Amino acid sequence: MRFKKIPEKIKSPAKQLLRWTYRKLASVTTSIYILSLMAVFYMIGTIFPQGASFSDYEKAGGKAIWFVASFDLLIFFSSPLFLCAALLLLTNLGICCYERYPSLFAKRVFPDKFEPTRSLKLTRHNDQSQTEVSKVLKDEMGFRLVSKDNTWIVMEKGLSRRRLTWLYHAGIILCFVGFIITWLFAFEGSITLKPGKAVEIAPKTTGNLSSLWQKKEPPTEWALILDGFQTEYVETAKLDYPKDKFSRLAIGLGWQLPRYEIKSDNLAPKDWKSSLRVARGVKTIAQKTIEINDPLKHDGYTFYQEGFEQRLKVRVGNNPIPLEVKADEELIVPGLDEPVKFGTVRTGRVTRLDGSVDKIKPYVMARSAGKSALKHEVKPERLDLHGSIELDGAFLTLVGFEESSVISYRYDPGVLVLWFSGIFVLITMTLRFYTGYYFLAYNIALSNGSVFLDVHVRASGLGADTDKLYKRMAHLLER
Amino acid sequence: MPTSELLSRDAYLLSIELRLFWLIAFIYCLSLVLFIFHLITRQNTAGRAGTTLLWIAAFLHIGLILFRTFEAGRAPFQTLFETLSWFACSVTLTWLYVSGKWKDVHLPGLVISGLALGASLYALFARSPAIDPLSPALDSWWFEWHVVLAFFSYAVFVVSAAIEMTYLLVKPMIRQGLTPYGFTDDMLEGFHKSAFRLVIFGYPLLTFAIFSGAAWANDAWGRFWSWDPKETWSLITWTVFTIYLHSMTIPRFKNLPASVINIIGFICMMMTFLGVNWLAKLLGIPSLHIYAV
Ligand code: HEM
Numbered sequence: 201m202r203f204k205k206i207p208e209k210i211k212s213p214a215k216q217l218l219r220w221t222y223r224k225l226a227s228v229t230t231s232i233y234i235l236s237l238m239a240v241f242y243m244i245g246t247i248f249p250q251g252a253s254f255s256d257y258e259k260a261g262g263k264a265i266w267f268v269a270s271f272d273l274l275i276f277f278s279s280p281l282f283l284c285a286a287l288l289l290l291t292n293l294g295i296c297c298y299e300r301y302p303s304l305f306a307k308r309v310f311p312d313k314f315e316p317t318r319s320l321k322l323t324r325h326n327d328q329s330q331t332e333v334s335k336v337l338k339d340e341m342g343f344r345l346v347s348k349d350n351t352w353i354v355m356e357k358g359l360s361r362r363r364l365t366w367l368y369h370a371g372i373i374l375c376f377v378g379f380i381i382t383w384l385f386a387f388e389g390s391i392t393l394k395p396g397k398a399v400e401i402a403p404k405t406t407g408n409l410s411s412l413w414q415k416k417e418p419p420t421e422w423a424l425i426l427d428g429f430q431t432e433y434v435e436t437a438k439l440d441y442p443k444d445k446f447s448r449l450a451i452g453l454g455w456q457l458p459r460y461e462i463k464s465d466n467l468a469p470k471d472w473k474s475s476l477r478v479a480r481g482v483k484t485i486a487q488k489t490i491e492i493n494d495p496l497k498h499d500g501y502t503f504y505q506e507g508f509e510q511r512l513k514v515r516v517g518n519n520p521i522p523l524e525v526k527a528d529e530e531l532i533v534p535g536l537d538e539p540v541k542f543g544t545v546r547t548g549r550v551t552r553l554d555g556s557v558d559k560i561k562p563y564v565m566a567r568s569a570g571k572s573a574l575k576h577e578v579k580p581e582r583l584d585l586h587g588s589i590e591l592d593g594a595f596l597t598l599v600g601f602e603e604s605s606v607i608s609y610r611y612d613p614g615v616l617v618l619w620f621s622g623i624f625v626l627i628t629m630t631l632r633f634y635t636g637y638y639f640l641a642y643n644i645a646l647s648n649g650s651v652f653l654d655v656h657v658r659a660s661g662l663g664a665d666t667d668k669l670y671k672r673m674a675h676l677l678e679r
Numbered sequence: 680m681p682t683s684e685l686l687s688r689d690a691y692l693l694s695i696e697l698r699l700f701w702l703i704a705f706i707y708c709l710s711l712v713l714f715i716f717h718l719i720t721r722q723n724t725a726g727r728a729g730t731t732l733l734w735i736a737a738f739l740h741i742g743l744i745l746f747r748t749f750e751a752g753r754a755p756f757q758t759l760f761e762t763l764s765w766f767a768c769s770v771t772l773t774w775l776y777v778s779g780k781w782k783d784v785h786l787p788g789l790v791i792s793g794l795a796l797g798a799s800l801y802a803l804f805a806r807s808p809a810i811d812p813l814s815p816a817l818d819s820w821w822f823e824w825h826v827v828l829a830f831f832s833y834a835v836f837v838v839s840a841a842i843e844m845t846y847l848l849v850k851p852m853i854r855q856g857l858t859p860y861g862f863t864d865d866m867l868e869g870f871h872k873s874a875f876r877l878v879i880f881g882y883p884l885l886t887f888a889i890f891s892g893a894a895w896a897n898d899a900w901g902r903f904w905s906w907d908p909k910e911t912w913s914l915i916t917w918t919v920f921t922i923y924l925h926s927m928t929i930p931r932f933k934n935l936p937a938s939v940i941n942i943i944g945f946i947c948m949m950m951t952f953l954g955v956n957w958l959a960k961l962l963g964i965p966s967l968h969i970y971a972v
Pocket of ligand 1: 225226227228229231289292293294296297362364365369372632882921924925928
């Protein structure tokens with residue numbers, strides 16, 4: 201590859217260093233070294249638990265604390281070291297694209313010396329052959345003329361490799377722009393919505409750039425309202441599958457049979473859905489039922505179904521005031537030595553094993569959470585809505601429950617750039633690798649009284665098939 | 680159908696599936712033995728027999744995967760048990776397809792049958808074959824494409840690495856004037872080039888797999904990238920294959936260094952699939968399962 205000539209008189213060491221650095225950063229060899237460094241850095245990030253606190257790391261028996269702290273190994277992907285390496289790769293990529301831009305419009309030249317890869321005998325007279333070959337290659341085979349001298353005529357077919365390679369490298373730069381926009385401006389949070397209550401989004405954080413002048417984003421001028429929430433389950437059967445290897449082999453040999461059995465709490469979550477409304481005052485400005493994998497987008501924000509919360513009302517004995525407890529948490533029941541743990545209230549719709557769909561009669565599994573119960577693996581008991589169970593001598597009644605939807609939100613203007621550039625990279629890369637490109641030089645020569653077509657073909661891309669090309673050429677010329 | 684009948688039918692179907700899978704693993708094992716024999720004795724008869732067994736195993740394995748699809752009523756690559764089976768089958772099929780061009784070359788079958796057997800035994804001994812419903816986050820159009828393309832690229836990279844290893848083994852012998860394992864001097868470079876062509880085929884697939892994974896994560900969790908070990912290992916694999924493709928454009932790196940990088944790419948791919956936390960364990964670094972940065 202050629203570099204722009206810098207006048208000889210520039211001798212200052214700083215400029216020479218700059219020139220040397222620039223030349224290094226324009227080379228593919230350097231990109232190999234930088235990419236290798238990135239690969240090693242990524243590996244480091246998989247070895248050390250990212251996002252963990254030092255105390256947790258130390259408590260868990262983590263090694264080389266000093267080293268881990270000095271190089272920010274627990275937040276490695278946002279550490280200055282990693283960001284510098286990423287910036288170096290970006291600079292390398294940028295300079296490479298800049299340096300190769302002029303060559304995209306330069307005429308392709310064949311190497312000075314080459315031997316024909318195939319010689320085809322033509323039946324026509326020399327003069328007619330020229331026009332005939334050119335007609336076949338151009339009109340019937342789709343070749344374009346590139347250059348012509350006294351002996352050789354150069355043609356090409358297919359999308360230019362150089363341009364496609366350049367385009368997807370430029371697309372990767374655009375992906376980096378997307379990452380940078382995300383890093384500068386993105387923020388996120390989560391809210392818990394109760395049905396019917398309007399809530400403004402008041403983020404507790406802001407993007408890395410805006411954090412220079414504000415601690416958090418201002419609240420939105422519109423509010424989010426939960427119009428309804430529903431959970432969906434599927435009924436499952438548990439496979440009784442042996443743990444030891446010999447029994448597994450025995451099943452393979454047909455000596456044992458696997459078995460499915462129905463457990464008392466046999467519902468697996470299928471989906472959670474929230475009917476959301478965005479309102480300014482009394483006016484609805486957007487509306488959607490979101491579920492996992494299908495968020496709502498509004499005003500730059502995207503709202504995701506993250507989960508849900510349940511508050512259970514449990515009456516103990518005849519006490520008229522019920523106790524409140526969150527699902528999956530423990531309740532201290534007056535009069536009982538040990539706390540009671542409640543699971544998630546199963547409610548909503550269920551798809552049964554036979555494919556039918558039912559409304560669930562709400563219930564929750566409850567068990568004593570004391571040490572002895574855990575030790576003896578006491579099975580949880582099913583407590584229906586408005587039903588009662590006896591646990592360690594106490595009568596517990598589930599008198600009701602409330603559900604709220606947990607919605608996470610994110611503001612990330614980088615995503616759009618990233619999607620656009622990602623799709624662009626994929627398309628150009630696929631065209632570069634999968635389609636065929638032919639670069640061909642030919643001449644028509646007279647030898648021993650016969651007319652020969654000497655061809656040299658260079659092909660690239662998985663779609664290129666030189667043998668097929670020769671065959672087609674021979675067939676068309678014969679005709 | 681009453682639930683109890685439904686469950687005994689499912690248990691029966693599963694028992695048939697497991698017996699078939701064990702049979703396939705046994706055939707992979709036989710072909711591996713034949714390929715080892717081929718490696719040691721350099722007899723092509725053993726290699727040919729090994730390849731024939733691989734064809735039989737692949738044929739049965741396609742049947743097994745179709746059977747599982749019917750049994751589960753969904754695409755059969757959502758648990759590790761299923762993806763291991765899919766991996767073994769796709770690797771074998773890809774090699775058998777590629778080997779069509781190299782009729783009397785059998786040595787890469789050694790790596791292929793070894794991996795297919797390893798994946799099958801890991802699934803059969805260590806994973807549960809239960810057909811459980813998908814967790815809500817996995818129930819996505821993006822997820823299916825993500826897995827299909829990722830595994831397609833894995834199969835292609837495995838075969839490329841097997842060719843690369845064969846090339847590194849055979850080349851010195853050819854230099855000494857021998858014609859081992861069905862190779863002749865004039866076909867060796869063409870054979871080696873197919874390793875490069877396979878990477879060229881797999882690279883956009885892996886790129887799309889990473890892209891679709893990010894798109895899916897963005898829809899499901901609102902973050903297109905969270906640097907969790909699996910994601911990061913896929914990025915390492917992608918980076919290593921980028922290095923390989925760059926090396927192939929530089930004459931100094933084109934031969935041995937590029938071959939070694941291709942094999943490293945394959946190792947990274949296996950780490951992405953199965954061993955994301957292995958390095959941390961090896962170095963005694965605790966994994967605290969927190970990956971939000
Ligand atoms: C994330 C970063 C990068 C990716 C994913 C990437 C990807 C690729 C791939 C797949 C190829 C081989 C196929 C082809 O020729 O089209 C390639 C070739 C090339 N890359 Fe990169 N690359 C990256 C960074 C860079 C950088 C930093 C440079 C700057 C020196 C560079 C310069 C080149 C050049 C000059 C070629 C050779 C093209 C040819 O043979 O005509 N790449 N790149």
